[in-house]
Amino acid sequence: MVIFRGFFPMLELSRILVVIEPGSDSQPALDKAVQLAKYTDSELELMICDYSAYLEDGYYFDPIQAQKMRYEHSELHIKELEAMAAPLREQGLEVTVTAAWGNPPYEEVITRVKDSNPSLVIKSTRHHNKLARMVLSNEDWELIRYCPAPLLLVKSQLWPSSPVFLAAVDPDHVNDKPAALDHKIISGAASLAAISGGQLHLFHSAWQPPLAGVYKVLSDANQEGNKLKNLATLNGICESSCHWSDEDVVHALPTTASVLNASAVVIGAVSRSRIDRVLIGSTAEKVLDQLECDVLVIKPD
Structure with missing residues (x-):
């Protein structure tokens, strides 16, 4: 057990915003968030931020069609998030879900952080095939620069006992x-x-x-x-x-x-x-x- 005597209050983890990778079978950020939530009884908010130029007004579709397709796109993400949230709620965790669409996606994360004021933001890094390891993407760097909340970038598996x-x-x-x-x-x-x-x-x-x-x-x-x-x-x-x-x-x-x-x-x-x-x-x-x-x-x- 750590006995800490410092100048600042301990990091409070009452609410954690988890950035989910859409369409990915592996969600390291979510796994780490669940581990932390079980430590501290934190609330979890699962968020997908996505963007496709094809759904921009006038790119392939007229503005009315494009708006409808963006809405349907977001609804699919909400269903994906709800499927992730359901088993966590059965474990007794409090989980909400949010889907956002915009370019660049990291700005949607920052906007959500400012609106919901989470204690911590968790995001997984991406695997770089040429280097065979996890490296930071441009989105990660923009969050490092501008995310006002503490940011946990996940590279490793679940923390062991006595990490x-x-x-x-x-x-x-x-x-x-x-x-x-x-x-x-x-x-x-x-x-x-x-x-x-x-x-x-x-x-x-x-x-x-x-x-x-x-x-x-x-x-x-x-x-x-x-x-x-x-x-x-x-x-x-x-x-x-x-x-x-x-x-x-x-x-x-x-x-x-x-x-x-x-x-x-x-x-x-x-x-x-x-x-x-x-x-x-x-x-x-x-x-x-x-x-x-x-x-x-x-x-x-």
């Missing part, structure tokens, strides 16, 4: 993250650990770009260790659960997550501007695509 959650923090704040965001990241990871009977670990990469692009900048081990230890102490986390590396975060974070057999990595995201769109497409994209476990994205207040 490990790894909070990626930055005591240096060299990336201009708000200082409070680290504590909120830790709070989110601690929440997942607490409800699942899991373990909480902290990770920090002290890597700096090489001088002149060639010479590696060495980190002070004692200084880096103490900075992470101080952050851990402020949040009631033991030193043995702290991990730092002077290697590039692109390699160090996935490696640490793999060594710990982490079920999820918790990160912070502040990307909303056009400049951030460029930055988030470089280091962050490489890191998140290489992680084999789930990723929980936390936004600052």
